[in-house]
Amino acid sequence: MNHLLQDYSQRSSLHHEVHARPPIALWPEERICSQAFLVSGQDEREVQLHWINQVMASTPEASRLASSPGYKLIQMAEPPARLLLRWELHGEFSTLCLFHQASTKDDSHDWSTSRQLLLQDFQLLLKNLGHPIPENGFQNRIAASDLIIRPGPRVDDAAALSPLFSGNTLLGSSILGSLNAQVWTDLQLDSSGFVRLLVQHQGIGSRQAGRVAQRLIDTDTYRMMSMLSLPHAKGLSEPLRRAENELSHWANEMAQHQTSLPENEATPHEQLLNGLSSLASKVEDWISIHGLRFTASEAYSELVRRALVELKETPITGVQTLSEFMDRRFEPAMRTCRWTQRRLRELSDRVSRTTQILRTRIEFMTERQNQALLASMNRRAQLQLKLQQTVEGLSLVVLTYYSVGLIQYLAKGVREMGFAVPIDLITALAVPIIAIALLLALRQARKRFSID
Numbered sequence: 001m002n003h004l005l006q007d008y009s010q011r012s013s014l015h016h017e018v019h020a021r022p023p024i025a026l027w028p029e030e031r032i033c034s035q036a037f038l039v040s041g042q043d044e045r046e047v048q049l050h051w052i053n054q055v056m057a058s059t060p061e062a063s064r065l066a067s068s069p070g071y072k073l074i075q076m077a078e079p080p081a082r083l084l085l086r087w088e089l090h091g092e093f094s095t096l097c098l099f100h101q102a103s104t105k106d107d108s109h110d111w112s113t114s115r116q117l118l119l120q121d122f123q124l125l126l127k128n129l130g131h132p133i134p135e136n137g138f139q140n141r142i143a144a145s146d147l148i149i150r151p152g153p154r155v156d157d158a159a160a161l162s163p164l165f166s167g168n169t170l171l172g173s174s175i176l177g178s179l180n181a182q183v184w185t186d187l188q189l190d191s192s193g194f195v196r197l198l199v200q201h202q203g204i205g206s207r208q209a210g211r212v213a214q215r216l217i218d219t220d221t222y223r224m225m226s227m228l229s230l231p232h233a234k235g236l237s238e239p240l241r242r243a244e245n246e247l248s249h250w251a252n253e254m255a256q257h258q259t260s261l262p263e264n265e266a267t268p269h270e271q272l273l274n275g276l277s278s279l280a281s282k283v284e285d286w287i288s289i290h291g292l293r294f295t296a297s298e299a300y301s302e303l304v305r306r307a308l309v310e311l312k313e314t315p316i317t318g319v320q321t322l323s324e325f326m327d328r329r330f331e332p333a334m335r336t337c338r339w340t341q342r343r344l345r346e347l348s349d350r351v352s353r354t355t356q357i358l359r360t361r362i363e364f365m366t367e368r369q370n371q372a373l374l375a376s377m378n379r380r381a382q383l384q385l386k387l388q389q390t391v392e393g394l395s396l397v398v399l400t401y402y403s404v405g406l407i408q409y410l411a412k413g414v415r416e417m418g419f420a421v422p423i424d425l426i427t428a429l430a431v432p433i434i435a436i437a438l439l440l441a442l443r444q445a446r447k448r449f450s451i452d
Contacts, residue, residue, distance in 0.1 A: 020071060023210030024084065027101040028201075030209070032147040033115060033194070034097040034217045036224070038140040039089070047137035048094055052087045058129045076125055083122065092296065093142060093225065096133075097217070098122055111164070111196050115146055143224040144194045145217050149209055152200040154179060158319050165196060173313035173321040175212065180204055182316070183216065187325065195220050215307040219322070222300045222307070223330060229297035230333050232290045233340035239286070240343050243279060247347065250275050251354055254361075269365070272358055280351045287344055294341040301334045396438050403434045 008014075026032075039045055052072045056064050059074055066073040070089040077083035084099035100118055126132050155161055158170040161184050168186035175181050181201035190196060197216055204212070253272055304326065313321045407430045411423045 016068075020068065021088070021214070022066075023207055023214050024073070024086070024099060025206035026099065026149060026209040026213060027082070027206070028149070028151050028203075028209075029102065030147075030149040030213070031100040031102065031114075031118065032097065032145070032149070032213050032217070033100075033118065034095055034143075034145045034147070034221070035138075035141055036093050036095045036143040036221045037138045038093050038142050040140065044137055044139070045089065045094075047134050048087070048089065051131060051134050051137055054131045055085070055126065055129065058131060076122070083125075085122075093221075094138075095221065096138065111146060111148075111194075112190055112192055115192065115194065141193070142228075143221040144192075145197060145220045146190075146194040147197040147199065147213055147216055149199045149201070149213065151202065154202065155182060155184075155200065156316060158184070158316075161198065164198065166190070170319065171322055171325050172316050172319045173311075173323075174316060175199075175311045175313055176204065176208065177312040177314065179314075181212070183212075183311070183313075183322070185322070212311070215310050218307045219304055222303045223326075226297045226300040226304060226330075226334060226337075229290075229293045229337045232293050233337045236286065236290065236340055236344070240340070240347065243283060243347060244343075246275075246279055247350060247354065250279070254354070254358060269358070269362055273355070273362070276351060276355045276358060280348075280355060283344065283348045283351055287348060291341070291344070294337055294344075297334070297337050298341075301330075304330070396435065396442065399438050400431060400435045403438075404430050407434075 039048070056067065056072060056074055059076070063075040064073075065075055065084070072085075072087040074085045075082065076085050079101060082099075082101040086095075086097040086099070088095045088097075098118065123132065154174075155172075158172060161172075162168065162170055165184075165186040165188070168188050170184055170186055172182060172184040175183050181199060181204050183197065183199050185195065185197040187195060197220075199209075199212060199216070201209070250272055253268070308323045308326060311322070313323055315321050315324075404427055408423060408427045411426045415423060
């Protein structure tokens with residue numbers, strides 16, 4: 001029976017989508033450098049994909065750990081100094097992430113220097129393969145995270161770790177709903193533009209460590225992607241205010257023209273309609289340009305929130321957690337973007353309603369003008385009918401006069417033939433008879449053509 005069953009053509013790809021971004025099993029001591037780059041066009045996508053495919057083709061078969069159209073995982077160096085390269089392509093950005101398994105106890109004392117050495121060694125390795133990172137493929141870096149995972153005792157005083165972060169104020173919490181792991185960061189950019197993060201633990205699983213690293217990196221990356229809409233929101237603040245004032249102006253103008261205007265004063269309604277149409281096209285243009293950015297920002301901010309929830313933070317006394325920091329610093333920016341998006345939608349709806357009201361009023365005025373025109377035409381038709389009836393009355397007299405004259409001429413002719421015909425009597429009798437006959441004929445004609 002199995003040969004009769006056929007799978008949906010995309011079943012396999014849809015099924016494996018849930019395994020598209022598996023967490024990488026990490027060693028107890030791990031260094032992770034992740035950078036995200038905005039991808040502005042198809043050319044950059046093709047350059048990146050061509051480069052990563054070349055790197056994969058230059059590495060041994062055993063080092064190609066995973067591959068899919070938008071995900072590549074390559075082992076660049078063997079243990080005890082294992083080096084993994086992960087490349088991911090998303091809708092608007094791509095990420096390059098290095099996982100370096102080595103002792104990190106000394107690295108944390110000078111984060112920038114040790115990171116620079118790691119990146120230099122990686123670039124040298126790519127150069128030896130003959131495939132250095134293409135500059136035209138990785139531009140516009142939007143996020144960079146440097147994460148150290150290491151065993152260590154629990155720290156309850158942020159001042160003890162502050163020197164590792166250049167003396168900056170630290171954020172920290174216990175994670176995973178236990179006291180076995182802590183995360184510390186200052187969320188500041190160092191001299192190389194990286195955000196430094198430290199996960200210190202007393203023994204966590206390798207897959208668990210991989211999920212923690214992925215959530216922390218996602219938090220920083222998606223936070224920055226969410227913030228891309230903030231300049232749009234700020235830039236629209238003043239134009240939106242002017243547009244709202246303009247809409248109020250047109251609404252007030254409409255209120256001043258509640259009654260129907262005479263035909264020679266219909267211009268204000270045309271001005272109102274032109275003004276509202278211009279405003280509507282302007283608002284729709286803003287929605288077309290900025291709407292997608294605001295929608296994407298909302299989706300990214302939701303991913304940040306979910307990543308923080310999955311960390312299961314527990315507060316450390318006197319230290320602000322990542323979730324609390326995001327609620328107080330990041331969330332207000334997102335609320336600004338959401339409020340701007342809402343203002344755009346509401347302004348568009350208000351303009352549509354106002355325009356519809358104006359159009360309804362214009363249609364009503366047009367209908368009244370048409371009714372007045374029809375009434376005027378009806379009065380003219382009635383007047384024309386009365387004139388026609390008057391003419392018909394005069395015509396009846398004229399026809400009677402000529403008909404009687406014809407009968408009189410006929411009677412005179414008969415008398416000339418020798419017959420004694422009373423001409424005056426015949427003429428007198430013919431007048432009422434002919435008049436009545438013509439009147440009856442006229443009424444019959446009116447009935448036939450439904451004039452009455």
